[in-house]
Amino acid sequence: MKHLSNFGKAVAAGAFAVAMSTAAMAADGLNFPNLTYRTGPFASTGTPIMNGQRDYMLMLNERDGGIGGMPIDYIECETGYNTNKGVECYEKTKGKALVTQPWSTGITLQVMPRTNVDRIPILAPGYGFSPMSDGDTFAWAFNPPVSYWDGAYMILDYIAGGDMSSLKGKKIVLLHLDHPFGKEPIPLLEKLAEIYDFRLVPVPVGLKEMQNQSAQWLQIRRERPDNVVMWGWGAMNAGAITEAVKTRYPMENFIGVWWSGSDADLQNVGAKAKGYKSVSFNAPGNFPVLEDIRKYVVSKGNSKIKSEAEMDTIFYQRGIIFSMILAEAAKTAQDRFGENNINAEQLRWGLENLDITASRLEELGMKDMIPPLKMTCDNHTGHTGAWMLEWNGEEFVQASDLLTPNRELIKPLELEKAADYAKNNAPWPDRGDLACN
Amino acid sequence: MFYRTSGQFKTTYESDQALFPIKQDMVLLVVILAVMYVIFPMFASEFTYKALLVPVLIYSLASLGLNILTGYAGQLSLGTAGFMGVGAYACYKITTIFPEVNIIIALFLSGFFSAAVGVAFGLPSLRIKGFYLAIATLASQFFLVWLFEKWAWLYNYNSSGAIEVRTMDIFGLVVTGPNASPMVQYYFVLGIVSVVTLAVINLTRGRYGRTWKAVRDMDIAAELVGINLMRAKLSAFAVSSYIVGIAGALMVFFWKGAAEPNLFDIPMSFQIVFIAIIGGLGSVMGNFLGAILILALPVVLSLLPELLGLSIGSATMEHVNVMVVGSLIIMFLIVEPHGLARFWALIREKLIIWPFPH
Numbered sequence: 001m002k003h004l005s006n007f008g009k010a011v012a013a014g015a016f017a018v019a020m021s022t023a024a025m026a027a028d029g030l031n032f033p034n035l036t037y038r039t040g041p042f043a044s045t046g047t048p049i050m051n052g053q054r055d056y057m058l059m060l061n062e063r064d065g066g067i068g069g070m071p072i073d074y075i076e077c078e079t080g081y082n083t084n085k086g087v088e089c090y091e092k093t094k095g096k097a098l099v100t101q102p103w104s105t106g107i108t109l110q111v112m113p114r115t116n117v118d119r120i121p122i123l124a125p126g127y128g129f130s131p132m133s134d135g136d137t138f139a140w141a142f143n144p145p146v147s148y149w150d151g152a153y154m155i156l157d158y159i160a161g162g163d164m165s166s167l168k169g170k171k172i173v174l175l176h177l178d179h180p181f182g183k184e185p186i187p188l189l190e191k192l193a194e195i196y197d198f199r200l201v202p203v204p205v206g207l208k209e210m211q212n213q214s215a216q217w218l219q220i221r222r223e224r225p226d227n228v229v230m231w232g233w234g235a236m237n238a239g240a241i242t243e244a245v246k247t248r249y250p251m252e253n254f255i256g257v258w259w260s261g262s263d264a265d266l267q268n269v270g271a272k273a274k275g276y277k278s279v280s281f282n283a284p285g286n287f288p289v290l291e292d293i294r295k296y297v298v299s300k301g302n303s304k305i306k307s308e309a310e311m312d313t314i315f316y317q318r319g320i321i322f323s324m325i326l327a328e329a330a331k332t333a334q335d336r337f338g339e340n341n342i343n344a345e346q347l348r349w350g351l352e353n354l355d356i357t358a359s360r361l362e363e364l365g366m367k368d369m370i371p372p373l374k375m376t377c378d379n380h381t382g383h384t385g386a387w388m389l390e391w392n393g394e395e396f397v398q399a400s401d402l403l404t405p406n407r408e409l410i411k412p413l414e415l416e417k418a419a420d421y422a423k424n425n426a427p428w429p430d431r432g433d434l435a436c437n
Numbered sequence: 438m439f440y441r442t443s444g445q446f447k448t449t450y451e452s453d454q455a456l457f458p459i460k461q462d463m464v465l466l467v468v469i470l471a472v473m474y475v476i477f478p479m480f481a482s483e484f485t486y487k488a489l490l491v492p493v494l495i496y497s498l499a500s501l502g503l504n505i506l507t508g509y510a511g512q513l514s515l516g517t518a519g520f521m522g523v524g525a526y527a528c529y530k531i532t533t534i535f536p537e538v539n540i541i542i543a544l545f546l547s548g549f550f551s552a553a554v555g556v557a558f559g560l561p562s563l564r565i566k567g568f569y570l571a572i573a574t575l576a577s578q579f580f581l582v583w584l585f586e587k588w589a590w591l592y593n594y595n596s597s598g599a600i601e602v603r604t605m606d607i608f609g610l611v612v613t614g615p616n617a618s619p620m621v622q623y624y625f626v627l628g629i630v631s632v633v634t635l636a637v638i639n640l641t642r643g644r645y646g647r648t649w650k651a652v653r654d655m656d657i658a659a660e661l662v663g664i665n666l667m668r669a670k671l672s673a674f675a676v677s678s679y680i681v682g683i684a685g686a687l688m689v690f691f692w693k694g695a696a697e698p699n700l701f702d703i704p705m706s707f708q709i710v711f712i713a714i715i716g717g718l719g720s721v722m723g724n725f726l727g728a729i730l731i732l733a734l735p736v737v738l739s740l741l742p743e744l745l746g747l748s749i750g751s752a753t754m755e756h757v758n759v760m761v762v763g764s765l766i767i768m769f770l771i772v773e774p775h776g777l778a779r780f781w782a783l784i785r786e787k788l789i790i791w792p793f794p795h
Contacts, residue, residue, distance in 0.1 A: 038752035078751040083700060087693060088488040088736060109599050109695040113615035129597055178586055180598035180697055187596055206583075207699055304750075417596045424533075424595060425614070426603045 052319020524682025555678020717776025
C-alpha cells in the first residue's frame with residue numbers, strides 16, 4: 001500500500017459521488033428489482049425468463065397503470081450469474097427495493113441472511129432450496145410454487161403411475177449437475193429409495209463437463225436403469241439430451257426437472273428427442289394474457305424478445321408467471337393495508353397471505369396456466385403440484401393430470417434441514433414481531 | 438519540484454535502509470492511509486463498502502500472495518483460487534469445531550493449512566519450471582475444487598453444499614454474519630491487509646526476498662552462489678499460499694457470507710493472475726492498482742449511465758463494461774508492459790527531476 005496513485009484516488013472519489021447519487025435517483029412507484037443474467041454462461045436459458053418477467057410488468061404499467069394505480073418501477077441489474085456481481089447488485093438495489101429476486105442458488109445463499117437484517121422479502125420462484133418452505137424459520141424467503149423436493153417426488157410419482165410401491169426393485173439414475181443446485185434432490189430421493197425399495201444411482205456432471213457427457217452416458221448404459229431423472233441447467237441439458245439420443249437411450253424413460261425443459265435445448269435434436277419429459281408447474285398454451293402482452297408491449301416494440309415465437313416457449317411463459325406472483329402479492333398487500341404505496345414489510349405479508357384461486361387465474365387470463373397457489377405462514381412455497389410435459393418432436397405438450405407431492409413425507413425433512421440451516425447461521429432470527437395474518 | 442530529493446542526506450546506514458528513504462513517499466503514504474482509515478469511512482455508503490472497498494482490498498491481498506510466488510520467486514501459478522478455498526474452508530472448520538476461538542486467531546491459523554497445501558503442490562517446482570509448473574498448479578486447482586465438492590465433512594454435511602458464516606464477535610463487536618456493520622468489516626479487512634502488506638514489504642526487502650529474486654532471475658546462478666533452491670522455492674510457496682489463504686477466508690467471512698465450491702474455480706485464479714500482471718509483477722503497490730482497475734473500475738463504469746441520466750439496459754451496460762475494461766487492459770499493457778506499478782515509478786522519476794529534463 002505504498003502509493004495508491006492519484007488515478008486510484010480519483011476513481012474512488014468518483015465512486016463515492018456515484019454511490020451517493022444513485023440512492024437519490026430512483027423513481028417513484030413499486031420498486032421491483034430483478035438480478036438478471038442476460039449475459040454469461042447461462043444467458044441462453046436466463047434471457048427468455050427475464051423477458052417474460054419484464055414484459056408482464058411493462059404490460060401492467062401500460063394496461064392498468066401499474067398495480068392498484070401505483071406504477072411499477074421495474075429495474076434490472078445484471079449479474080451474469082456471477083456471485084460477486086450478485087452482492088454488488090443486491091447492495092445497489094436494496095435501498096428502495098420492495099423485494100429481491102437473486103436468480104441463482106449461490107446469490108440466494110449470500111443474500112438470504114442479509115434480507116433478515118435489511119427486512120426485504122426474497123422471492124426465489126422455482127429455485128432456492130426446499131427448506132425455505134418453512135416460513136417460521138425463513139420468515140422473509142419465498143419459493144413458490146413448488147420446491148425441488150416436491151419436484152423429485154412428483155417425478156417419481158409419475159414414473160410409478162400413481163402407485164409408489166410399484167417402484168420396488170427399479171433402478172433410477174439421477175443425472176445431476178455437481179453443484180448445490182443439482183445435489184438438492186438427493187436427500188429426499190435417498191429417503192424415498194429407502195421407503196419404496198428402489199435403487200438410486202446418482203451420476204454427477206461437473207460444471208466443466210456439462211457439454212461433454214460421454215463418460216456419464218457410458219455409465220448409464222452400463223447401469224441399464226429403468227429411468228433417468230435429470231437435474232440440469234444451462235448447457236448441461238442440451239449436452240445430456242444430445243448424448244441420450246446418440247446412445248439411443250429410450251427417450252420416454254428420460255425425465256427432467258422444470259429447469260431441464262427449455263424448448264431451446266430440444267429444438268436442436270428435434271424429432272429424435274420425441275418422448276422426453278419434463279415436470280413443469282406451468283402448462284404451455286395460448287393464454288389471453290399473452291394477447292395483452294402482445295398488444296401493450298410487443299407490438300409497441302418495447303419487448304426485448306427476438307421474435308414473437310419466443311412467447312410460445314415454456315420459459316418465457318414461466319417468466320410471466322413469476323411476475324404475476326409478485327404482482328398479485330403486491331395487490332394482496334395493498335388490499336390488506338388500504339394503501340397503494342406499500343413497503344417491503346407489507347409486501348412480505350402479501351406474499352405470505354397470497355391466495356391465487358382458479359377464478360382469479362381466469363380473471364388474469366391465465367386459466368390452467370399454473371395450478372391455484374396459496375401460501376401461508378408455515379408454507380412459503382405453496383406446493384401447488386405440477387404437470388408432466390412431453391416433447392412431441394416440435395414442442396412440449398401436457399402429458400399428465402396434475403401431480404401433487406406427498407407433503408406428509410416431505411415436510412419433516414424440510415423442518416429438519418431448516419433447523420440445520422438456522423443452526424449453521426446462528427444466531428438465526430425467528431419470526432420475531434412479524435404478524436402472521 | 439514536489440518530489441525534490443536534493444537535500445535529503447543519508448548520514449547513517451539505518452536511514453539509508455529505511456522503509457521510505459524519500460520523505461515525499463512517506464507523506465504520500467500517510468495521506469493514503471488517512472484517506473483509507475478516516476476519509477473513506479466518513480462518506481462511504483454500504484454499497485461502497487460491499488461493492489468497492491472490501492473486494493478491492495481482499496483481491497489485492499490475494500494478488501499480493503500470488504505476486505510473492507510469481508513476481509518475486511518467478512514460479513508461475515494458476516492455482517490461487519484453490520488455495521484461497523483451502524483458507525476459507527479451514528477457517529470455516531476451525532470456527533465450527535472450536536466456536537469459542539477468536540476469529541482473528543482462526544483467520545491466521547487457517548493460513549497455515551493453505552500454506553501446507555501450497556507447499557505440497559509446490560514440490561513439483563523443484564523439478565519443473567515455467568509453463569510446466571503452471572500446468573502442475575492447474576492440477577491443484579482442479580483437484581481442490583473437486584475436493585470441496587466431494588468431501589462433505591468440509592462443509593459440515595450442509596444440505597446446501599455451501600459454507601455459511603454464523604455471527605461472530607470480537608470483544609462484543611459483531612464482525613461477521615448479517616448483523617455486522619459493513620464499516621466494521623471494512624476496518625477489520627483494512628487492518629489485516631495493512632499488517633500483511635507491511636510484513637510483505639519487509640520480507641521482500643530482506644534475506645528471503647533477495648533469495649527469491651535471485652532464483653527468479655537465474656536459478657542455476659543462484660544455486661552456484663550457494664542458495665538452497667529447494668528452501669527458496671518452497672518458502673515462496675508457503676508464504677504465498679499463507680497470504681492467499683487468509684485472503685480466501687476474508688472473502689467468505691467478511692465479504693460474501695456464504696460460498697459454494699465453484700466460487701474457488703479457475704476463473705478467479707485467472708482474475709488474480711490478471712490483477713498481478715496488470716498491477717506489475719514483483720511489486721507490492723501494483724497489486725492494489727491492479728485490483729482497482731480490474732474490480733472497482735467495472736463497478737464505477739456500470740453506475741455511470743445512470744449518473745449521466747442515460748437509460749441503457751443493465752445487460753447492455755455489462756457488455757459495454759467488458760469491452761471498455763478489456764481494451765483498457767490491453768492499452769495499459771501496450772503502454773507499460775511491466776504493469777501499473779512501473780507506470781507509477783516512471784511518473785515518480787519524472788517528478789523527481791521535474792521541471793528539468795536532465
